[in-house]
Amino acid sequence: MRIQLIGTIALVRKETGRVLRIWVQTLIPPGITMSLYFIIFGTLIGKRIGEMEGFPYMEYIAPGLVMMSVITNSYGNVVGSFFNAKIQGHIEELLVSPLSEVSIVIGYLAGGIIRGLAVATVVTFIALFFTQINIKHPLMTLFVIIMTAGVFSLAGLINAIFAKKFDDIAVIPSFVLAPLTYLGGVFYTVSLLPEFWQTLSRFNPILYMINSMRYSVIGISDVSIQNALMMIVVFFILLFSSAVILLKKGIGIRQ
């Protein structure tokens, strides 16, 4: 047990240290991207849109933009870190050690969550230049950010476990994550959509995460907040278990 604890801390330290060591790659790009979103969608186009659900457009989209960067970055952090370890071969440092699969998953998960939290802080700070943010439920905000970062860190880990070439880690972010995020209600309320598209949107898990975040910050949501939070927790548990099972079976990492 002591070995697992010390080993997990060592891996957590290594993975979080990586995020901070290469901060120019991990923290600056989302800051620049989100600044552009705030300028274009918030300041320029947002003025013409006016209010959304009773809030200035900039204030309405800010929580979604924070969540969008959390999703992209937590996923990218773990998929990149684990796949690089596989390609360079130093994943073997972990595999030959007595560290359990649960500890390995926790280590990579921590790296993704720290990246998600750090990026959320950066983007929130940038948002303050464009709009005011009065967080209604701060603890829930923290919970939603951590859990969503966790869900996408685990998804990134599973992607990296299966990936055999660099294309394999680019496909999911480009063809699955990006469309689901943009269609997950970052820039609009789903009530604006025709009924068919509203129904379809409810099958998009990212809709629930973005709305959880929006609820925790400005107090409104397109979906039931209880269902949304439960969905995040269920996803987290399912993906965590799947990652542990895949590592135990040695899929993608053992011959």
Added chain:
Amino acid sequence: MHALSIKDLSKKYKSGVEALKSVSFDVQEGDFFALLGPNGAGKTTAIGIITSLVNKSSGSIEVFGHDLDKELAKAKSCIGVVPQEVNLNLFDYNFNILVNQAGFYGIPRSEGKKRAEQYLKQMQLWQKRKTNARSLSGGMKRRLMVARALVNRPKLLLLDEPTAGVDIETRRMMWDFLRDLNANGTTIILTTHYLEEAEQLCNKVAIIDEGKIIENDSMHNVLKKLKTEVFILNTEKPLDKAPEIDGYTTALKSPQEIEITVSQEQGVNDAFSTLQTSGVKVLSMRNKNSRLEELFLDLTKGQPGEGE
């Protein structure tokens, strides 16, 4: 006590290749054990299964009495491994690589730092502690991998061609280091294509060919099985043809080099007497191959390769 006990170990890859066919052998605590074989014989697969990087198809493995199927973490805690391919995090600092590895074995960070310093110094890499592995030469990377394999102070050290591609000076330094390590109680299993290395270092040897163990004995006994040795004699003056010596096979390799095959019971005295009588002055003599290499070639009917 057995440091390693392998019973009926088999591995069939998805491609259908049977890398190991019911392999069994034991390594005693304190042995310096050579696992030899031609390319694709199954050496790296065996190391991979022992270190749980490769899933076995059947069979059982115990490391210091810990069954890999039942007490994997305990077994792993006893092992250190230097793989054949460089598998370092090329972007991390060399010092951190060792401290992290110690952590993965449950060694507290303060102790991990001390050990990292100790082994980096022993591997003559302390000056490079603040650079990343990418900037190291090939030989330095190998030494760093040896240092990394030692941070958990393993009772069983597995070395998969640790000196492949390193210069002579580094190889000799590694040999001395490994001899000391073994003398201090660490059991070492070595795979190598440099058979001189195995002959110099190891007290036990197993030869694996096409997934089966074809020889497994002490180095002394194995070398006794060598029926003939081939020597190269350098002569003072050039010769037109190989001198004929009763009972020996000779050939002229170059005008001043005679190749002579000597059977174990013959000895070389008679050959030298004949040469002296014929007025051929021999300046020096050397083995054509190492003795182990002769035996290896005889047993495997092939050539030792450059990598598996």
